[in-house]
Amino acid sequence: MSVIELSGVGKTYPGAEAPALRDISLSIERGEILVLLAPSGSGKTTLLRLIAGFETPDRGTIRINGQDARHIPPAQRGVGVVFQEGILFPHLTIEENVAFGLHRLPRPARREKTREMMDLIGVTAWAARYPHALSGGQQQRVALARALAPGPSILLFDEPFSHLDHNLRAEMRDEVAALLRRLGSTAVFVTHDHEEAFAVADKIAVLNEGRLEQHDTPDVIYHLPATPFVAQFVGPADFIPAVAGQGGVTCEIGAFTGDHPFAEGTPVRMMVRPDDVDLIPQPQGAAVVIERQFKGSENLYTLALPSGHPLHSSQHSLAVYPVGTRVNLKLNITHQVLFPA
Amino acid sequence: MNDGFVQQYPMAIPINRKSFWLLSGVGALLAFALAVASAPTDGVWRHLVETVLAELLWNTARLVFGVGVGTILLGVTLAWLTATYHFPGRRWLDWGLMLPLAIPPYVTAFVAIGLLDFSGPVPSALRDQFGVPFPPIRSTGGVIGVMTLSLYPYVYLPVRGAFLSCGARLREVSQSLGRDRGFFWVVLPIARPAVAAGAILVVMETLADFGTVATFNYDTLTTAVYKTWFGFSSLAAAAQLSLLLALAAASIILIESRFRSGARYSTVETAPADRVHLSGARGWLAAGYATGIFSLAVVVPVGQLLAWAAPTLRDEWNGRFLDDVTHSMLIGAIVALCSGGVAFSLISRRRPDPSSDPTGMMLLTKLGYALPGPVLAVGLFTAFAAIDTIPFMPAIGGTLAALVIAQVIRFKAVAQAPISSALASISPRMDESARSLGVSGLSLFRRLHLPLASGGAAAAFALVFLDVMKEMPLTLMMRPFGWETLSVRIFEMTSEGQWERAALPALGLVLAGSPAVILAIRIGAARRSGR
Numbered sequence: 001m002s003v004i005e006l007s008g009v010g011k012t013y014p015g016a017e018a019p020a021l022r023d024i025s026l027s028i029e030r031g032e033i034l035v036l037l038a039p040s041g042s043g044k045t046t047l048l049r050l051i052a053g054f055e056t057p058d059r060g061t062i063r064i065n066g067q068d069a070r071h072i073p074p075a076q077r078g079v080g081v082v083f084q085e086g087i088l089f090p091h092l093t094i095e096e097n098v099a100f101g102l103h104r105l106p107r108p109a110r111r112e113k114t115r116e117m118m119d120l121i122g123v124t125a126w127a128a129r130y131p132h133a134l135s136g137g138q139q140q141r142v143a144l145a146r147a148l149a150p151g152p153s154i155l156l157f158d159e160p161f162s163h164l165d166h167n168l169r170a171e172m173r174d175e176v177a178a179l180l181r182r183l184g185s186t187a188v189f190v191t192h193d194h195e196e197a198f199a200v201a202d203k204i205a206v207l208n209e210g211r212l213e214q215h216d217t218p219d220v221i222y223h224l225p226a227t228p229f230v231a232q233f234v235g236p237a238d239f240i241p242a243v244a245g246q247g248g249v250t251c252e253i254g255a256f257t258g259d260h261p262f263a264e265g266t267p268v269r270m271m272v273r274p275d276d277v278d279l280i281p282q283p284q285g286a287a288v289v290i291e292r293q294f295k296g297s298e299n300l301y302t303l304a305l306p307s308g309h310p311l312h313s314s315q316h317s318l319a320v321y322p323v324g325t326r327v328n329l330k331l332n333i334t335h336q337v338l339f340p341a
Numbered sequence: 342m343n344d345g346f347v348q349q350y351p352m353a354i355p356i357n358r359k360s361f362w363l364l365s366g367v368g369a370l371l372a373f374a375l376a377v378a379s380a381p382t383d384g385v386w387r388h389l390v391e392t393v394l395a396e397l398l399w400n401t402a403r404l405v406f407g408v409g410v411g412t413i414l415l416g417v418t419l420a421w422l423t424a425t426y427h428f429p430g431r432r433w434l435d436w437g438l439m440l441p442l443a444i445p446p447y448v449t450a451f452v453a454i455g456l457l458d459f460s461g462p463v464p465s466a467l468r469d470q471f472g473v474p475f476p477p478i479r480s481t482g483g484v485i486g487v488m489t490l491s492l493y494p495y496v497y498l499p500v501r502g503a504f505l506s507c508g509a510r511l512r513e514v515s516q517s518l519g520r521d522r523g524f525f526w527v528v529l530p531i532a533r534p535a536v537a538a539g540a541i542l543v544v545m546e547t548l549a550d551f552g553t554v555a556t557f558n559y560d561t562l563t564t565a566v567y568k569t570w571f572g573f574s575s576l577a578a579a580a581q582l583s584l585l586l587a588l589a590a591a592s593i594i595l596i597e598s599r600f601r602s603g604a605r606y607s608t609v610e611t612a613p614a615d616r617v618h619l620s621g622a623r624g625w626l627a628a629g630y631a632t633g634i635f636s637l638a639v640v641v642p643v644g645q646l647l648a649w650a651a652p653t654l655r656d657e658w659n660g661r662f663l664d665d666v667t668h669s670m671l672i673g674a675i676v677a678l679c680s681g682g683v684a685f686s687l688i689s690r691r692r693p694d695p696s697s698d699p700t701g702m703m704l705l706t707k708l709g710y711a712l713p714g715p716v717l718a719v720g721l722f723t724a725f726a727a728i729d730t731i732p733f734m735p736a737i738g739g740t741l742a743a744l745v746i747a748q749v750i751r752f753k754a755v756a757q758a759p760i761s762s763a764l765a766s767i768s769p770r771m772d773e774s775a776r777s778l779g780v781s782g783l784s785l786f787r788r789l790h791l792p793l794a795s796g797g798a799a800a801a802f803a804l805v806f807l808d809v810m811k812e813m814p815l816t817l818m819m820r821p822f823g824w825e826t827l828s829v830r831i832f833e834m835t836s837e838g839q840w841e842r843a844a845l846p847a848l849g850l851v852l853a854g855s856p857a858v859i860l861a862i863r864i865g866a867a868r869r870s871g872r
Contacts, residue, residue: 073781074773075779087768087770089771100780101779147777
């Protein structure tokens with residue numbers, strides 16, 4: 001059974017011109033980690049707040065464990081929330097923060113549960129300290145322990161690592177993802193960072209301007225994006241003009257076979273990711289190198305096709321070709337992704 | 342150090358266009374109600390118009406103008422000196438200059454008259470020793486001077502906070518563009534809303550003042566309300582005068598809201614600027630100026646009170662004095678608790694959207710603060726009289742409950758501002774975290790709002806306590822028969838010119854009020870430095 005089930009959910013903030021969310025339907029299964037991936041201002045935080053009960057939807061229904069959540073106040077939803085910044089209660093110690101949601105337990109059980117949570121997340125050493133004495137990463141750990149303690153049926157994370165520095169961010173997110181998997185927790189992450197999304201997600205839901213663009217596994221989202229927006233948002237992509245043929249397409253870099261729904265002769269755009277493009281230097285090559293960006297682990301080349309259309313290619317970090325080098329292209333396209341021109 | 346204090350006074354409630362109209366409506370209603378209350382005119386009003394009304398208006402206008410200008414000059418210069426420079430005694434004067442808040446203006450007033458009246462020690466000495474005449478203290482200039490010395494902290498506090506929060510970076514930019522330390526070009530314009538907020542408080546206090554002008558026998562609209570009621574026994578004429586004052590108060594709130602809506606700056610939070618050391622003569626000049634004001638406003642009045650009180654201590658320190666002290670502190674504490682409670686419940690309920698419009702209730706309380714005590718007394722007296730005609734209802738007029746209600750109406754706005762700003766600094770995310778952990782309603786208030794806003798609540802308590810103890814006309818007019826407080830006792834003694842016998846109750850007021858002032862200042866400071 002789905003832990004969370006949204007159907008036709010819409011939300012417009014008073015005074016706002018465009019709706020924050022339009023007609024969102026998706027479900028989250030038990031033990032699943034769903035990532036809401038979207039650029040800023042696309043309604044992903046609104047969706048999270050609707051699930052938590054901090055906002056109410058204008059249209060549609062939200063079911064939590066099969067129950068209509070409309071009349072369940074946030075305090076009774078059994079939903080744990082970890083915000084962007086810890087938002088620990090400044091007047092309480094770390095231990096008291098973790099124990100905050102356990103007020104219904106009798107005292108000994110409360111203490112035991114608090115200890116257990118602090119050990120699990122690794123914050124026991126700071127039990128007697130106050131939040132201001134902790135770093136941002138440490139505060140986030142405590143916030144996680146606090147949210148987990150009452151045993152929520154789902155955990156919501158609102159860009160939980162965005163205030164941490166780069167290295168710590170990767171470390172924390174891997175650790176948190178591993179922990180959630182170990183506990184079998186159901187969780188929703190909100191982020192605008194596709195790398196973070198790929199690292200933690202079982203499923204990804206991509207939102208754009210309040211609409212759900214695609215809801216699928218990370219692999220499918222990356223390799224078979226449903227819309228040009230998703231294609232570009234989850235990684236670098238070029239769109240090469242092509243013409244649909246029978247069982248394939250033709251473009252200036254060659255002909256490719258594959259099923260597609262377009263009628264013969266329809267102009268289309270073919271998505272090509274830089275890691276699909278290999279290049280072989282050759283004096284009579286059709287394309288020419290116009291820029292090289294050194295990125296450490298790779299070289300990202302910008303090429304000009306005979307028509308002048310740009311195309312990107314990701315190469316080994318030691319594969320150095322100067323600007324002006326003529327090259328031939330070799331495309332390894334296993335999934336053909338076409339969009340209407 | 343004191344930007345918390347800026348918000349601790351009621352002007353910090355923002356007013357937008359919608360509330361502006363709401364407030365206009367409230368003002369109109371009030372005017373209408375008073376007009377109805379004053380329907381049967383009995384000649385007193387006509388008499389007033391024909392004889393003294395013009396003079397009352399002129400007196401009130403020049404008093405308000407003079408005190409306004411005086412407090413701005415004093416407050417801004419002192420704030421600039423203590424916020425920007427370092428000079429001998431600066432650290433100590435920083436907060437010492439706030440102490441006049443603990444000394445009611447009417448106390449400074451009777452000390453000034455006792456010392457400087459024609460037969461007083463200072464003018465006599467000047468005449469006898471040097472043959473120099475001292476200008477008469479019982480004059481418009483005298484009242485303005487005394488009230489300026491008592492009320493300048495209302496400007497000093499917020500402006501000082503604004504100067505301090507105008508960080509180092511901003512001034513460095515100004516300097517790099519060739520503008521010295523940027524007082525006129527950067528700092529003063531940024532502090533302008535604070536200056537305006539402080540000055541409007543001063544104007545309200547001046548308009549509402551009863552004790553000081555009564556001591557000076559300087560007739561204003563506010564004293565006239567009292568005199569027409571108690572002297573001519575004409576509630577109707579008093580109500581008509583009140584109407585004038587209520588309109589003045591409402592228009593000040595409107596002007597203030599206009600001012601505020603046009604003056605919003607994004608605050609630039611940078612490190613506070615380092616103080617410039619004033620060395621040598623310039624340092625001593627600054628120290629002399631600040632110390633001089635401090636002496637005139639605090640040292641001289643308190644010293645003179647001690648000198649007067651000491652010889653009469655044996656006679657005056659009696660059960661009656663102790664009763665007065667108890668009554669003053671009791672009414673102060675009761676009203677402070679009630680006001681705090683009402684303010685907390687009103688504001689706490691508006692969360693988690695603290696930016697939402699202030700409700701009509703909150704604006705009404707603001708008007709309560711702007712209304713002079715006698716005006717409020719006239720209005721409430723009429724209302725209570727009407728309630729008391731209802732059969733089987735316990736009479737309320739003339740009881741302690743009536744006085745408490747009146748004082749809560751008058752000073753609730755004072756409690757509102759610090760509590761509201763303390764609650765506003767709690768992130769809405771914090772409420773949401775608590776709610777998602779299953780904590781809501783009353784337990785959210787108890788476990789989250791109350792502990793986190795305890796500083797604001799304490800400041801609110803201190804400020805209301807102080808204001809209620811200092812309050813004179815409302816207590817005088819609404820108190821149960823024969824029930825006296827320190828301020829009532831001071832009024833009785835000073836109206837007979839018995840300065841020596843007023844000294845002990847005055848000292849009692851100052852001593853009971855000082856901890857409240859210091860508490861409020863420290864909370865403001867703590868809030869500024871991030872607890």
